[in-house]
Amino acid sequence: xxxxxxxxxxxxxxxxxxxxxxxxxxxxxxxxxxxxxxxxxxxxxxxxxxxxxxxxxxxxxxxxxxxxxxxxxxxxxxxxxxxxxxxxxxxxxxxxxxxxxxxxxxxxxxxxxxxxxxxxxxxxxxxxxxxxxxxxxxxxxxxxxxxxxxxxxxxxxxxxxxxxxxxxxxxxxxxxxxxxxxxxxxxxxxxxxxxxxxxxxxxxxxxxxxxxxxxxxxxxxxxxxxxxxxxxxxxxxxxxxxxxxxxxxxxxxxxxxxxxxxxxxxxxxxxxxxxxxxxxxxxxxxxxxxxxxxxxxx
Amino acid sequence: xxxxxxxxxxxxxxxxxxxxxxxxxxxxxxxxxxxxxxxxxxxxxxxxxxxxxxxxxxxxxxxxxxxxxxxxxxxxxxxxxxxxxxxxxxxxxxxxxxxxxxxxxxxxxxxxxxxxxxxxxxxxxxxxxxxxxxxxxxxxxxxxxxxxxxxxxxxxxxxxxxxxxxxxxxxxxxxxxxxxxxxxxxxxxxxxxxxxxxxxxxxxxxxxxxxxxxxxxxxxxxxxxxxxxxxxxxxxxxxxxxxxxxxxxxxxxxxxxxxxxxxxxxxxxxxxxxxxxxxxxxxxxxxxxxxxxxxxxxxx
Numbered sequence: 001x002x003x004x005x006x007x008x009x010x011x012x013x014x015x016x017x018x019x020x021x022x023x024x025x026x027x028x029x030x031x032x033x034x035x036x037x038x039x040x041x042x043x044x045x046x047x048x049x050x051x052x053x054x055x056x057x058x059x060x061x062x063x064x065x066x067x068x069x070x071x072x073x074x075x076x077x078x079x080x081x082x083x084x085x086x087x088x089x090x091x092x093x094x095x096x097x098x099x100x101x102x103x104x105x106x107x108x109x110x111x112x113x114x115x116x117x118x119x120x121x122x123x124x125x126x127x128x129x130x131x132x133x134x135x136x137x138x139x140x141x142x143x144x145x146x147x148x149x150x151x152x153x154x155x156x157x158x159x160x161x162x163x164x165x166x167x168x169x170x171x172x173x174x175x176x177x178x179x180x181x182x183x184x185x186x187x188x189x190x191x192x193x194x195x196x197x198x199x200x201x202x203x204x205x206x207x208x209x210x211x212x213x214x215x216x217x218x219x220x221x222x223x224x225x226x227x228x229x230x231x232x233x234x235x236x237x238x239x240x241x242x243x244x245x246x247x248x249x250x251x252x253x254x255x256x257x258x259x260x261x262x263x264x265x266x267x268x269x270x271x272x273x274x275x276x277x278x279x280x281x282x283x284x285x286x287x288x289x290x291x292x293x294x295x296x297x298x
Numbered sequence: 299x300x301x302x303x304x305x306x307x308x309x310x311x312x313x314x315x316x317x318x319x320x321x322x323x324x325x326x327x328x329x330x331x332x333x334x335x336x337x338x339x340x341x342x343x344x345x346x347x348x349x350x351x352x353x354x355x356x357x358x359x360x361x362x363x364x365x366x367x368x369x370x371x372x373x374x375x376x377x378x379x380x381x382x383x384x385x386x387x388x389x390x391x392x393x394x395x396x397x398x399x400x401x402x403x404x405x406x407x408x409x410x411x412x413x414x415x416x417x418x419x420x421x422x423x424x425x426x427x428x429x430x431x432x433x434x435x436x437x438x439x440x441x442x443x444x445x446x447x448x449x450x451x452x453x454x455x456x457x458x459x460x461x462x463x464x465x466x467x468x469x470x471x472x473x474x475x476x477x478x479x480x481x482x483x484x485x486x487x488x489x490x491x492x493x494x495x496x497x498x499x500x501x502x503x504x505x506x507x508x509x510x511x512x513x514x515x516x517x518x519x520x521x522x523x524x525x526x527x528x529x530x531x532x533x534x535x536x537x538x539x540x541x542x543x544x545x546x547x548x549x550x551x552x553x554x555x556x557x558x559x560x561x562x563x564x565x566x567x568x569x570x571x572x573x574x575x576x577x578x579x580x581x582x583x584x585x586x587x588x589x590x591x592x593x594x595x596x597x598x
Contacts, residue, residue: 028414029410032474039445039464040467046447046451106341110337121345135355135552136354140354236439253439270443273440
């Protein structure tokens with residue numbers, strides 16, 4: 001309701017504007033829209049079409065209309081990789097939330113005058129090459145790496161095998177994408193009226209109950225956004241499993257990469273990509289519906 | 299969450315046992331003015347882990363021995379090796395060209411998109427506005443596979459050009475979002491006034507709008523350069539054989555054998571991106587604005 005009245009208020013200025021003016025903006029839309037159609041939309045359509053194709057006799061992919069690729073994915077090997085990818089990505093989201101929320105909370109509420117500097121310190125390493133940082137972890141966590149040396153030096157252990165374990169892959173994903181949780185949660189904490197927390201403490205007695213009754217619900221949008229932003233890259237990642245894991249920890253991204261660069265089966269790789277896209281779309285729709293519900297409630 | 303709650307809970311327990319009167323004041327002082335020690339320690343640890351791999355790469359790039367786990371003495375031999383390695387140098391040049399061209403291309407197209415979406419309020423433009431955000435939420439592996447199939451399907455030979463096209467497609471949305479944020483903060487009365495004073499629509503854009511969005515343009519340009527320069531996945535799927543972009547070259551070297559020269563290359567790469575990002579964060583201040591570039595990047 002409120003939105004529609006605001007629209008009518010704006011209307012006079014919009015119509016007053018000269019026709020040539022609006023046409024100019026319309027023309028500006030043409031080149032970027034054409035570019036996105038030519039190189040993004042069309043390429044996604046090709047992936048979907050080719051997933052119904054097959055590899056021709058010369059080894060080149062041929063378009064077709066068979067579901068054979070999808071049928072081929074319905075076996076234990078592929079299904080276990082799908083399941084593993086979902087489990088790793090979900091664990092990553094959970095860890096990012098458990099680590100990212102307190103960090104965002106501490107910076108937002110106790111950062112004081114260092115707040116901006118701390119957020120900058122968060123953002124900057126994220127832009128240092130993901131590949132290099134993952135490579136660094138692979139050397140740090142290796143059998144003779146610094147982490148094991150430190151463990152031995154403190155007498156804590158005789159050496160732990162980190163690489164090629166699911167834990168290393170999930171840790172790598174968490175490390176890579178935790179910033180996507182911290183930033184939206186931080187933004188929603190910043191927008192929140194801190195007097196609410198004070199009021200909550202008077203009302204509910206105790207910071208723990210206040211947190212669950214006041215702070216967490218108030219930052220729900222940030223948490224949901226963070227969950228989505230972490231989940232999207234985590235589910236499609238193949239670098240962490242490649243550098244920190246091995247064939248036993250491969251995720252759907254590794255399978256896609258194999259089909260394109262090793263097996264040269266592009267139609268099967270396309271079918272895998274479509275499965276990944278569908279999984280992400282499901283999460284996306286879920287996200288949009290829950291934010292929608294939240295907007296209607298408030 | 300758990301650590302904080304533990305911190306919060308531990309500060310709450312005394313108030314339950316001590317006499318009622320002084321408790322609230324003490325609790326309040328602890329939670330708002332004082333900093334819960336556990337939460338601060340946790341955040342400090344977080345930053346240590348965040349920077350640990352970066353510090354290790356930089357440190358071992360100056361190691362005199364061919365070891366990645368024990369430091370012997372300071373040496374620049376890996377840098378010497380890097381700057382004498384023609385394959386790595388041609389990859390570095392390729393990456394710089396890709397980032398530079400992709401930056402210019404996505405700045406032009408992204409700004410056009412932002413201007414059109416912000417100033418045309420029709421239904422199609424709203425739909426396009428949403429569509430323009432799709433690449434931002436598409437995992438890179440999907441975009442990479444799609445671009446590879448498009449190029450091979452069209453019979454275009456994979457080269458630096460194909461990497462550049464893919465990177466522009468991916469970066470347009472970033473520029474559009476950042477520039478649009480700046481535009482929406484700016485009233486269109488200003489350009490109306492310019493038009494009333496006799497500006498042609500083109501002059502209104504050049505004299506009024508462009509100067510106003512310049513900080514956003516510089517910040518998003520630097521951001522795109524850094525993102526593209528580091529980008530591995532898209533480049534991996536769309537590059538030809540020679541010259542390969544730097545991240546792709548590094549990836550194949552890591553898989554073959556671990557060489558400390560990678561640390562020197564990695565240090566240089568991280569230095570480039572970190573400087574660019576740090577610079578893009580202070581850009582608005584250089585233009586005399588009080589807001590920080592963080593708002594531009596986080597979209598706040």
